[in-house]
Amino acid sequence: MAPHRYWRAVSIESYSGGALEITGFHLLSDTTRVDATATLTANIAPSTGAVANLQDDDLATGVMWASSKGLVLQWDFGGNPADVTDIRLGSADDIKAFPLIVILQYSDDGVTWVSLQELYPELFRGIKYPEKRSGTTSTSVVYDALTSIGSEVSISNGSVTFAATSTWLHCSNAAPVSEGKWYFEVYIESVVSGARLAIGIAQSSETTATGIGGALNAGDGTKAQYFVDGRKCILGTYSSYGTAYIPGDTIGMAVDLTSGSATVTAYKNGVSQGVLISNWAIGPGIVPFFSNISYTNVISARRVMYPPSGYEVLAMNFGPTISLNKIRGKIYFPTVSIIPSDGATPDFSGVILLPSLEQDKDYAAIMNNSAGWGTGRITGTVKETGTPNTPVFKRVRLHRMVDGMLVREQWSDAATGSYAFNNIDSTYKFYVVSHDHLTNYNAVIKDNLTPEPMP
Secondary structure: OOOEOEEEEEEEEEOOOOOEEEEEEEEEEOOEEOOOOOEEEEOOOOOEEOHHHHHOOOOOOOEEEOOOOOOOEEEEOOOOOEOOOEEEEEEOOOHHHOEEEEEEEEEOOOOOOEEHHHOOOOOOEOEOOOOOOOEOOEEEEOOOOEEEEOOOEEEEOOEEEEOOOOOOEEEEEOOOEOOOEEEEEEEEEEOOOOOOOEEEEEEOOOEEOOEEOOOOOOOOOOEEEEEOOOEEEEOOEEEEOOOOOOOOOEEEEEEEOOOOOEEEEEEEOOEEEEEEEEEEOOOOOEEEEEEEOOOOEEEEOOOOOOOOOOOEEOOOOOEEEEOEOOOOOOOEOOOOOOOOOOOOOOOOOOOOEOOOHHHHHHHHHHHHHOOOEEEEEEEEEOEEOOOOOEEOOOEEEEEEOOOOOEEEEEEOOOOOOEEEEEEEOOOOOEEEEEEOOOOOOOOEEEEEEOOEEOO
């Protein structure tokens, strides 16, 4: 990422879906707090406490809102923009009022906002409760493990060290992609003068003892790479390409697979070096690929600094981020029905339970009345395929993409087949599932939907 003047937290949802109470909300860059001098404001006045309590480093003082619906916490860094990669929250006494989900956004003008979750969907979803009057902890998030090929390649915490050897050494990402638009970056830690280090991509179709791409040398086989001296090597042919890179540079690869073939563009510190290869067969998938020979060089897979618009991040390491629960979606706290013999009410404040069948009605009420509230809408029609297509009366359910949570459900209009989910949160993306209650057809899904503004 990069520094930005404005940051804000939106779509904040507590464990219960109701009241929100916290004793701290800090913004971090890696492990360093950066919000202490920023101006923090809230668009909704709290029920108790002051917003300033979120920045005072005192877990004994906090702030509470009766509901987090529509709440926006915004930080203005003025003339000292900050790069934010993590958050640290302080808890109060009630786990049910602690944030479960937070959407963090940044802006340079206070008008156009971008969500970090667009790049890293797992962030701040299912935040782990840190116990009473405590601060959250952070752990390193590794998205895809790097796989080394060759005994002289060592990998530790996202950093790749190629030892000095006369044999080509390769390292790759083990999870191939075959559709969509993807981007990954590596940071150049150290490069020895005269080294032959290369960053690129490879087809995952052939693996030999010397590497994915099925070739002895870096320039051979099904690989396309950007070398440290600025040259490129495409399927074994070397030619001039971009500028050389040195320690401290960030090298990125944007891979566009939307046309049925691969078009790859290399970036150096966010600046395009031009198309590396185009109209390249995807095969069974594309993977990041790194090569080295003769000199000890070190690269690391860090959080993305320069993501091109429209690309998803194929990140291998993001760095420390707030600890999450194993269960990332909405939870529900049932009313305790078992009372000890001495008449005391047991303390279930630390217990997290998923809804049982008996609680479905209450759970649905929480979903429909608390979650997904906003100023957007998603509309569509349900029709039976034919000549012409015929509108039908079917159950339609709206789910939030970030965690699969059921947000709304309704029946399509019997005459027109139309449905409309109004007043939903426009900061999320959704998917819609239509079910045939007569069981004549399988369910139909519309995915990756962005709400349009309410009329």
